[in-house]
Amino acid sequence: MSGGDARADTAARDGRIRTAVVGMGWAGRSIWLPRLAQHPAFALTAAVDPDAVVRASVRRDHPDLTVLPTVDALGAEPVDLAVVAVPNHLHAPVACELLARGTPVFLEKPVCLDAAEADQLAEAERSGGTVLLAGSAARYRADVRRLAELVPKLGTVRHVDLSWVRSRGVPSAGGWFTDQRTAGGGALVDLGWHLLDVLTGLLGPLGVAQAVGAVSDDFLHDGAWRAVWRKDAPVAAGGDVEDTARAFLVTDHGTSVSLRASWASHEPRDVTTIRVEGSAGSAELRCTFGFSPNREGGPVLTLLRDGEPERIEVPREAIGAEYHQQLDQLVSALTDPAAPGRAITEARSTIDVIDRVYASAARSRA
Template identity: 85%
Template sequence: MGMGWAARNIWLPRLEQHPAFTTTAAVDPDAVVRASVRREHPDLTVMSTVDELSAADVDLAVVAVPNHLHSAVACDLLTRGIPVFLEKPVCLNAVEADELAAAERSGGAVLLAGSAARCRADVRALAELVPKLGTVRHVGLSWVRSRGVPSAGGWFTDQRTAGGGALVDLGWHLLDVLTALLGPVEVDQVVGVVSDDFLHDGAWRAVWRKDDPVAAGGDVEDTARAFLVTDRGTAVSLRASWASHEPRDVTAIRVEGSAGTAELRCTFGFSPNRDGGPVLTLVRDGEPERIDVRHEAIGVEYHHQLDELASSLADPAARGRAIAEARSTIGVIDRVYTSAGRARS
């Protein structure tokens, strides 16, 4: 559902290549977009509205529409008994989370979600090290782009349609990885700040996305920084930046424990402005150990995510899981914005 950048560059190609899925239809309300999709995929049925879909014909709907439509589109499908995989952000507030939960119950269909970042081989290798680190004292989560403001001046940087900036976009991935590393956590304390030093200058846009050129600007943040304390006493620092003065796009995840520290340096996402492959290091008693990590092609984590979706569709325990995790994530994001004094609609 929705044939924007994510659908056409991430999901549709991988769905067509994956042996567990057969792509039957694409939906977009824009006639120009529909015509383009028909030219590129002549064997695909292209529709203008999700009302044309039926639970008898569809086993799973992948929803990749602008953020403010995520909940409404997913609720419509779920209520009619159509299982949904919902791109992040799953919801923009607690009310939308409640609506999704009600739709999942009433339609008897499962909502699936989650960040592809947790499906990366390097993140999974880091997760395997966490039990060796003793009691986890601190987790550092950072995704900093050099130049990577997406669709500046478009819906992505409009508070009404995006629901937030870099924190909602990149920060959702980082918080999802936190859950993958530590399991579900409750956050007791939150302090955060946001800024928009790069948003209004088109020189900092994500040229690799090949978005239609529009005037730079918007009313969301391009950088968010936060410090959290969980109910277990674990400190968590978080930074999500669409742009910076750094020379490369780098993701860094550092887990410090009573028995050792593990750090992963890599680059999430599709930007070509990246260092070499991932580097995972374990340090104990002052001795660093380089951990072998399988190098993967850029974006292969989305193929891994599809592997998991196929099995999750048949798993009764999957029902309610995505919504529970989304409640936690959007709750933290809301508290960061509140601390930063940034009102959200």
């Protein structure tokens, strides 16, 4: 019996969730492999990547792990969950293949790049009789959860400001991340998906009646603005997506939303700001999402009512702790009878907003 088979067999006996990670890029190797290996509810049994050099590197780092070249090869492995972290344009095709044969899938964002892919995922989930799970880890941050607890105290929500602005943080400039064909978009698809997911977590599913937006690429073509902390392979800077997107939305209920997602800027640090304004008060969270070391000193959450600011205590947590919290939620979601269809419903809403912002930006440029 191989090391991977032995691990899977042991996991089956002790009730852990036998998990494969598909895609050994930065997210697969830096986020998911270490956290799945550490989490007591999961048994990391397999990894999949088409690149032979990458597979050899993974085998060196994880000698007990079964490392495979294709999702087809994964079919022979006993897997209770597949975490899919491949390039964006492969998210839906790979997830559909797994779902259709009955394998539960956790799909990294973006869940889909258009409505047609959402339809394909929905059909694969139904035909396989299984579940697609998704969602941004950002909504599981301790500071975001604390902000969510304050929202009911704010009365009727009138406006939400959402921004994630990096100082220098263009990912894989010149690689698939900045190619429209493989990424589906730039900072709006990458950072903006997290912000829109947090908005859903704060206010629930929202229909958007109006959406306007603008995009720019002032930093994309200069390698000095790349995300050096990602340790991506050096490639020539450039691409055909935006490094900054700005949007203004109005929901079906009349709540306005301003959104900014920037891979790079002239700011000294990477800052995420979420401000919720209501009829009875406002609350603002200032922090830094993600893994960049160039971050705020710590999250600051402020409640403001009748001109009186109140600093709200927020638990301190390690960078990336939200991914561990997300894994905690996946354990129960896998057996939740209401889970099938939920991820796709939320993804449809998010991709609709993103499509409309891009369409508005294109009209403005024309």
